[in-house]
Amino acid sequence: MVLKQVHRFTMKRYMRLVYYEIFKVQPSLLIALVVTALVSLFLTLEGSFEISERQMFIMYILGVFLPILIALLTNSWLMKERDGHTATFACSRVNLGVLWLRRLLLSFFTVAFFMFALLGIMNHLIPGLFPPIFALTLLVQALLFSVIMALFSALSCSTTVGIIAGLFIWVILYFWSPSLYTLFGPRYFPFLEWAIYFRYEAPISALLFNKLFYAIICFLLLAITFCLHQRNRQVERFSRH
Amino acid sequence: MKIFLRSFTAQWKLFVWDKVNWLFSLLVLVVALVTNPISELPETTALGYIENIARITGYIACLLFVILYLRFFLNETEKGHNHLWSRNVFGDDYLILKAGVGIAGFLTLISPTVCLTFILSVAFFGIANALNAIWVWVIILLPPVCFVISICSLIGLLINHILVASGVIIIYLGFVLTRPVDLGNLLIFMPTLQMNSALIGFGPETEMLIYQRLFYVCVALFLLMIAFLVTDLRLPRVKTKHSWNAVAAISILSLASLFLSVFWGKKLIDLQHLRSVEPNFQTRQNLRSVCSHFQSYRLYLELSADGAIASGLAEVELSPGRDISALSLLNTGLAVDRFEVRDGDPIRIELQYHGRFVVPYYAYSVYSLPKEIEQIGYAPGAYLEKNLIFLQKLGEWHPYALCSPDEITLILPADITINYNSADTESIDGDMRRLQWQQASDHILLIAGAKYQIEEQEKDQIYLSPNPGLREEDRNEQYGTFFRLVWQNLYDAEGSGSTLIPLPLIKQSYWESEASTLIIPERSRQIDYIWPDDMAKYSENVAMDVLLSWWCREQHCPDLAYGLFSRGSDIDCSYEKSEEASGDKEDDTSSLPLLYYAALKLVEEAEVSGFDHEALLESYSLLLKNEATSIYSPFRFTPKNVETLIRLNNFDAQYGSEAFWDLLLKAFDKSNGGWIEGEVLLELIDTLPEQSDGVETGT
Numbered sequence: 044m045v046l047k048q049v050h051r052f053t054m055k056r057y058m059r060l061v062y063y064e065i066f067k068v069q070p071s072l073l074i075a076l077v078v079t080a081l082v083s084l085f086l087t088l089e090g091s092f093e094i095s096e097r098q099m100f101i102m103y104i105l106g107v108f109l110p111i112l113i114a115l116l117t118n119s120w121l122m123k124e125r126d127g128h129t130a131t132f133a134c135s136r137v138n139l140g141v142l143w144l145r146r147l148l149l150s151f152f153t154v155a156f157f158m159f160a161l162l163g164i165m166n167h168l169i170p171g172l173f174p175p176i177f178a179l180t181l182l183v184q185a186l187l188f189s190v191i192m193a194l195f196s197a198l199s200c201s202t203t204v205g206i207i208a209g210l211f212i213w214v215i216l217y218f219w220s221p222s223l224y225t226l227f228g229p230r231y232f233p234f235l236e237w238a239i240y241f242r243y244e245a246p247i248s249a250l251l252f253n254k255l256f257y258a259i260i261c262f263l264l265l266a267i268t269f270c271l272h273q274r275n276r277q278v279e280r281f282s283r284h
Numbered sequence: 285m286k287i288f289l290r291s292f293t294a295q296w297k298l299f300v301w302d303k304v305n306w307l308f309s310l311l312v313l314v315v316a317l318v319t320n321p322i323s324e325l326p327e328t329t330a331l332g333y334i335e336n337i338a339r340i341t342g343y344i345a346c347l348l349f350v351i352l353y354l355r356f357f358l359n360e361t362e363k364g365h366n367h368l369w370s371r372n373v374f375g376d377d378y379l380i381l382k383a384g385v386g387i388a389g390f391l392t393l394i395s396p397t398v399c400l401t402f403i404l405s406v407a408f409f410g411i412a413n414a415l416n417a418i419w420v421w422v423i424i425l426l427p428p429v430c431f432v433i434s435i436c437s438l439i440g441l442l443i444n445h446i447l448v449a450s451g452v453i454i455i456y457l458g459f460v461l462t463r464p465v466d467l468g469n470l471l472i473f474m475p476t477l478q479m480n481s482a483l484i485g486f487g488p489e490t491e492m493l494i495y496q497r498l499f500y501v502c503v504a505l506f507l508l509m510i511a512f513l514v515t516d517l518r519l520p521r522v523k524t525k526h527s528w529n530a531v532a533a534i535s536i537l538s539l540a541s542l543f544l545s546v547f548w549g550k551k552l553i554d555l556q557h558l559r560s561v562e563p564n565f566q567t568r569q570n571l572r573s574v575c576s577h578f579q580s581y582r583l584y585l586e587l588s589a590d591g592a593i594a595s596g597l598a599e600v601e602l603s604p605g606r607d608i609s610a611l612s613l614l615n616t617g618l619a620v621d622r623f624e625v626r627d628g629d630p631i632r633i634e635l636q637y638h639g640r641f642v643v644p645y646y647a648y649s650v651y652s653l654p655k656e657i658e659q660i661g662y663a664p665g666a667y668l669e670k671n672l673i674f675l676q677k678l679g680e681w682h683p684y685a686l687c688s689p690d691e692i693t694l695i696l697p698a699d700i701t702i703n704y705n706s707a708d709t710e711s712i713d714g715d716m717r718r719l720q721w722q723q724a725s726d727h728i729l730l731i732a733g734a735k736y737q738i739e740e741q742e743k744d745q746i747y748l749s750p751n752p753g754l755r756e757e758d759r760n761e762q763y764g765t766f767f768r769l770v771w772q773n774l775y776d777a778e779g780s781g782s783t784l785i786p787l788p789l790i791k792q793s794y795w796e797s798e799a800s801t802l803i804i805p806e807r808s809r810q811i812d813y814i815w816p817d818d819m820a821k822y823s824e825n826v827a828m829d830v831l832l833s834w835w836c837r838e839q840h841c842p843d844l845a846y847g848l849f850s851r852g853s854d855i856d857c858s859y860e861k862s863e864e865a866s867g868d869k870e871d872d873t874s875s876l877p878l879l880y881y882a883a884l885k886l887v888e889e890a891e892v893s894g895f896d897h898e899a900l901l902e903s904y905s906l907l908l909k910n911e912a913t914s915i916y917s918p919f920r921f922t923p924k925n926v927e928t929l930i931r932l933n934n935f936d937a938q939y940g941s942e943a944f945w946d947l948l949l950k951a952f953d954k955s956n957g958g959w960i961e962g963e964v965l966l967e968l969i970d971t972l973p974e975q976s977d978g979v980e981t982g983t
Contacts, residue, residue, distance in 0.1 A: 071445065071447060071448045071451075074448070075448075075451065108455050108458065108459070111454065111458075112451045112454075112455065115447055115450065115451050115454070116447055116448075116451065119447055199304075201304055203304045203351060203352070203355055204304055204307060206351050206450075207304070207307055207308060207311070207348055207351055207352075208307075210347060210348055210351065210454070211311050211344070211348060214343075214344055214347050214348070214458075215315075217458065217462070218343060218344075218461075218462065
């Protein structure tokens with residue numbers, strides 16, 4: 044049986060919650076973002092590379108590797124409770140679907156803030172290095188892999204299954220990227236920002252369609268995952284053991 | 285030991301009973317089946333099939349296994365396992381137990397893939413070939429898995445957080461795995477092999493592959509030893525006093541693995557230096573101009589049983605006033621022992637050398653290389669290993685590689701099987717065989733040591749690799765057909781008693797006329813790239829290769845071979861560009877449409893399904909009128925080439941096949957270095973019918 048209590052949400056409580064969720068629940072996300080920022084800034088300032096090489100390397104990090112890293116880290120946020128056998132406690136205060144969505148949104152606000160800041164600094168150091176819209180578009184593939192992992196985790200009630208499934212899809216997309224690009228073109232290529240600066244030389248005009256397409260997929264998967272979590276299967280499964 | 289084995293079994297059961305781990309097994313199986321469909325098995329070899337599956341399994345498995353192994357490795361370090369850590373034995377054996385179970389667990393999880401692959405290999409290639417290819421699994425897959433387990437153990441211990449540790453390792457592995465570099469790079473733990481031959485296996489890459497694998501096994505052991513050192517610091521165990529024996533054993537193992545890592549790494553880098561050399565075009569150009577000043581060039585070569593050059597001696601007599609001291613093109617694996625110049629008329633030069641022949645990377649790379657490298661063909665001109673010895677007349681196994689030797693004496697162990705040789709004299713003295721060539725005219729001097737199966741077809745002989753697949757049989761049939769057709773059309777003979785020999789590494793066929801032997805490339809990137817998607821186009825390529833071997837039989841013309849197979853897939857663009865640039869001085873490539881048209885005639889005569897001669901020529905006519913925009917062509921056509929092709933077609937239509945083949949023979953007589961001038965060819969087209977029949981031309 045799931046108990047629910049109504050709490051008054053003051054701004055102070057809300058800020059404390061945000062602080063808790065960002066800094067206490069998953070500090071590794073912040074560490075990963077800081078490390079990524081340092082590496083990207085180092086590459087921006089590294090004079091031995093041509094500008095085009097720097098653009099390619101930075102997009103390789105931000106567009107290909109960062110999404111899977113973010114997905115890996117965010118996937119454990121809700122599962123933390125399940126793996127630690129404390130989902131029942133969390134569930135007594137808030138619906139697991141809401142808890143998952145809240146954490147996911149908070150993490151993506153953090154990542155978005157980071158992207159804006161990072162691209163802002165990089166563009167300040169080398170004007171015109173990247174289009175500012177990348178701060179938003181880069182979030183899409185990060186969200187995509189996060190939602191794929193979350194969906195499989197919710198379906199299987201196992202963090203590891205989610206990670207393996209997400210990682211597998213990423214590996215397939217990444218290793219077969221030349222074939223994918225040839226087959227489907229830039230409009231459906233999942234790592235488009237990288238492809239723009241890589242040898243594919245994808246047209247930037249494909250960005251809008253590409254991101255809209257993947258954003259729709261993301262929201263679809265997000266809705267399914269939310270519904271799955273709302274059924275509190277984590278707790279039910281746990282209580283059966 | 286008993287306790288260790290019991291713990292090992294218990295841990296292995298824990299690992300294997302975890303249902304999540306079998307998801308990994310399923311994914312690996314799916315990827316193996318999807319990337320190597322059963323329908324394509326007849327087109328490959330057992331070695332190629334298993335190497336491909338092992339490599340893809342390795343790529344996918346190494347990344348996914350990180351998650352499973354770290355989860356398993358750090359399982360007992362989480363809360364709730366204090367009772368286990370209270371026992372000293374558990375802490376003592378923890379690392380070795382986890383690493384061992386990691387390897388055993390990995391093998392268990394990939395066993396469905398291995399079993400299925402093995403069953404398919406037995407079904408398609410026979411039990412002997414399937415068993416022979418098992419070592420490929422071991423050599424390709426085990427070192428990277430050991431490396432991944434070691435690095436995961438070390439990073440897992442240091443970070444002690446599954447997600448962060450797996451994120452760090454996956455980023456590192458993902459970055460390293462997609463680097464487009466070859467075997468010699470020390471970072472690459474999962475190499476992509478360029479060579480895969482039914483006759484010589486991984487061929488020139490075998491030695492590097494072995495060094496690379498040994499390097500990674502030693503690195504894995506060294507990382508594990510470092511992990512041992514940090515176990516006391518990072519594991520929640522009761523600290524105990526270590527015995528001196530254990531400390532000494534760990535220290536010795538650490539030092540030994542470090543030393544061996546450096547040793548194998550150094551050997552790998554040294555070999556990579558030898559292998560990564562590129563052709564010296566300046567020296568080649570200078571040498572080519574000096575060859576004509578050689579009054580005599582004699583070679584004496586002694587090979588050991590493993591194919592190494594035990595002793596080589598080149599004696600040159602040179603017109604005075606020439607200096608060839610800096611013109612040696614000797615292979616980088618060979619060392620010069622003595623270089624002596626005796627002045628006089630003529631100048632006498634002696635160069636003595638020995639060593640192991642190293643095939644450079646550019647000579648067998650499957651990737652496209654710069655035009656000037658592609659144009660020189662298989663420049664090393666030899667392969668000297670235990671399982672195959674072959675020598676081309678012109679090659680880097682002798683110092684003045686582009687000059688044709690007047691006399692060659694080769695001594696090799698008598699027990700090496702001679703598959704083919706063009707020697708003038710042959711004798712056996714004790715346990716050594718002596719072969720001698722005087723003014724050798726054939727391109728290929730010797731093929732020995734290969735385990736060919738010889739198939740007799742009427743009077744013809746076809747050499748097959750030890751495990752010929754359907755692909756090899758189809759290819760031989762195609763080559764055999766076109767070989768016969770060339771004989772029929774050009775010599776009005778059946779070409780009976782001919783021999784077909786596939787040879788690895790070479791890039792074009794060789795027509796050894798005296799012996800009626802066609803030596804064909806075992807696998808050629810330029811010829812086979814279209815296989816098996818379009819049989820008609822593939823037949824065109826084979827016909828062109830056979831014709832080219834006939835055309836180049838008395839001269840060395842790899843640049844023509846490059847020109848003929850330079851692929852004109854972007855003809856729609858190049859045609860326009862060439863037209864714009866037609867005013868500029870450009871190379872005369874008139875041999876190309878002539879040989880191409882002759883090849884089209886052969887394909888038409890062979891009645892290859894899907895080939896429509898008229899439709900193809902019609903599309904070229906439209907291209908000339910700018911009414912067609914895109915057309916497949918084996919090489920880059922210039923407008924001049926298209927025009928020549930159409931004129932050849934008109935000529936053929938008007939005067940018939942016999943006149944065309946006569947034209948080809950006449951054109952061959954007028955060619956120089958494989959190339960014929962466009963004007964000469966057009967003059968032949970216009971005047972030949974008049975000369976032969978007195979028939980008025982109306983083209």
